[in-house]
Amino acid sequence: MIKKQLIMDKALELFAEQGFEATSVQQITAHCGISKGAFYLSFKSKDELILALIDHFMTQFITNIDYEVKNTKNDGDLLYKFYYTIFDSFHKHSDFGKILIKEQMQSFNEEFILKILAYDQLMEKVILSMVERLYGEKIEQIKYDLIYCIKGFMKTYSELFLFHNLPLDLNLLAESLVEKTNLLAKHITIPFISTELVQLFKQPTQKEVTKEQILDIIEQCIEEIAESIEKESLILLKQQLLEPTLSPVLVKGLLENIRTHPHCKWVAYLLRNYFGF
Amino acid sequence: MIKKQLIMDKALELFAEQGFEATSVQQITAHCGISKGAFYLSFKSKDELILALIDHFMTQFITNIDYEVKNTKNDGDLLYKFYYTIFDSFHKHSDFGKILIKEQMQSFNEEFILKILAYDQLMEKVILSMVERLYGEKIEQIKYDLIYCIKGFMKTYSELFLFHNLPLDLNLLAESLVEKTNLLAKHITIPFISTELVQLFKQPTQKEVTKEQILDIIEQCIEEIAESIEKESLILLKQQLLEPTLSPVLVKGLLENIRTHPHCKWVAYLLRNYFGF
DNA sequence: TATACTAATGACTAACTAGTCAGTTGTCAA
DNA sequence: TTGACAACTGACTAGTTAGTCATTAGTATA
Numbered sequence: 001m002i003k004k005q006l007i008m009d010k011a012l013e014l015f016a017e018q019g020f021e022a023t024s025v026q027q028i029t030a031h032c033g034i035s036k037g038a039f040y041l042s043f044k045s046k047d048e049l050i051l052a053l054i055d056h057f058m059t060q061f062i063t064n065i066d067y068e069v070k071n072t073k074n075d076g077d078l079l080y081k082f083y084y085t086i087f088d089s090f091h092k093h094s095d096f097g098k099i100l101i102k103e104q105m106q107s108f109n110e111e112f113i114l115k116i117l118a119y120d121q122l123m124e125k126v127i128l129s130m131v132e133r134l135y136g137e138k139i140e141q142i143k144y145d146l147i148y149c150i151k152g153f154m155k156t157y158s159e160l161f162l163f164h165n166l167p168l169d170l171n172l173l174a175e176s177l178v179e180k181t182n183l184l185a186k187h188i189t190i191p192f193i194s195t196e197l198v199q200l201f202k203q204p205t206q207k208e209v210t211k212e213q214i215l216d217i218i219e220q221c222i223e224e225i226a227e228s229i230e231k232e233s234l235i236l237l238k239q240q241l242l243e244p245t246l247s248p249v250l251v252k253g254l255l256e257n258i259r260t261h262p263h264c265k266w267v268a269y270l271l272r273n274y275f276g277f
Numbered sequence: 278m279i280k281k282q283l284i285m286d287k288a289l290e291l292f293a294e295q296g297f298e299a300t301s302v303q304q305i306t307a308h309c310g311i312s313k314g315a316f317y318l319s320f321k322s323k324d325e326l327i328l329a330l331i332d333h334f335m336t337q338f339i340t341n342i343d344y345e346v347k348n349t350k351n352d353g354d355l356l357y358k359f360y361y362t363i364f365d366s367f368h369k370h371s372d373f374g375k376i377l378i379k380e381q382m383q384s385f386n387e388e389f390i391l392k393i394l395a396y397d398q399l400m401e402k403v404i405l406s407m408v409e410r411l412y413g414e415k416i417e418q419i420k421y422d423l424i425y426c427i428k429g430f431m432k433t434y435s436e437l438f439l440f441h442n443l444p445l446d447l448n449l450l451a452e453s454l455v456e457k458t459n460l461l462a463k464h465i466t467i468p469f470i471s472t473e474l475v476q477l478f479k480q481p482t483q484k485e486v487t488k489e490q491i492l493d494i495i496e497q498c499i500e501e502i503a504e505s506i507e508k509e510s511l512i513l514l515k516q517q518l519l520e521p522t523l524s525p526v527l528v529k530g531l532l533e534n535i536r537t538h539p540h541c542k543w544v545a546y547l548l549r550n551y552f553g554f
Numbered sequence: 555t556a557t558a559c560t561a562a563t564g565a566c567t568a569a570c571t572a573g574t575c576a577g578t579t580g581t582c583a584a
Numbered sequence: 585t586t587g588a589c590a591a592c593t594g595a596c597t598a599g600t601t602a603g604t605c606a607t608t609a610g611t612a613t614a
Contacts, residue, residue, distance in 0.1 A: 036594070
């Protein structure tokens, strides 16, 4: 397990520099100081490593944003916190950010694209819920344009510091983008992306996660982590999922317990959605 | 020469699908119906092919936009024409557009990155001149933010139709983005990208093209193209470059003669800048 | 028809790749 | 000390890659 993490860390560095395909398993193992065989004890294949990386960071990423959005009570702070969290994550995990921007689309492997696309749509969902909460029905006609503008800001402004490592004033960046977003939200009259247009490319993916799938993931999580409050909470949450007995406030408390544990973030996100928090 | 074009066309299709590295020379030659040896008669290496592709499309691309911007007399149409031309080009050369978005940064080869970066800066220069002409000194403080927002629009909105091939209403798209751009230009008060910040990452590249370099390129161009008005014009322009004798209006006419010829577009762009049109 | 030249071929090399597996090492418990 | 077991190694296979070059096909001129 610790070895798996080592490989993922070191591989990420190389991928960010050279890209997936240009990086060989040889290079990765050399960079880790382990043998080729040891690599294949942790991962079935090179592809599995890549998928694991995507899952690891994207779940972390979306989970953070989603939590921030859902738990900011004051609407006035919401956009600011959104941008701040986004760029803070990008900055902290700049290696993964580079990969994401670089390799975001059809690199070769159908599975990668679908995975990244699915996560991209989750992110859109989070942005959409934020936009709707902030601006209400007034922006019904222009909400998809707004989402695409926000995504545009995220892309161009993150490149600015991902690829030239400049000193970054996160506070100013967030404030600046909040102003831009508010401006667009208040004054756009000519939307380009209609609801019909969105339907046209939203057919695939977007499948709901079933209770059984969540149970599987909890199970896996329980095995992975050591004896702790998080583990106890997970076990109780699993029972709650099978047979609801606890009151909502208790469940919410249990979710708070596991919220920050790196291995539980994704489960926490799924459960929050499942229980309707 | 005709074979070179064939290889570039067919390679582009494969690159757009699979990326540079995932596409082998074998695949390219098979797709062209030629032998491996024949490939190496046209290009010294696989890298040379890629560089040639970048040059071919980027020069075409920037040249088109630059001409459109410089030759639109009415400021009211300028932004509209800019967006229209950009997305029209992206749409027509969607294969190259995909590659550009995908592979825009450090894929592995230092030379590619520098090339694309240099063209990117040329594009920024064109956008900057347009923004300054449209909004004047009012936007002095926010002009770089404006450029980055425009680039953000270009990125997100082009992905929309590059990767899901939807029906595209170019007119509506351009109008919609014109409105957004004007909104931002008029109301932004909190810029993020200061002039100092720009200086920090603008050190490399951006070298001016010398008269001698232009002469070299003209020479090459004259050899490449058949006997024609374009060729005659080129020869006269070359003489003008060595020894200015013709009046500006005549030079401008000669430039008009070569403007649309695919092999001369880049030369025309360089000469326009050199003669100050 | 003979000659000279260029265009084109594809088997070949050397260097790489992902993935395997027989064998070695290290670490425990008995 | 012995035995059992898991962790680990790196030479190995089978395949792909970019690039070369002796050979051949095609064409134009004398």
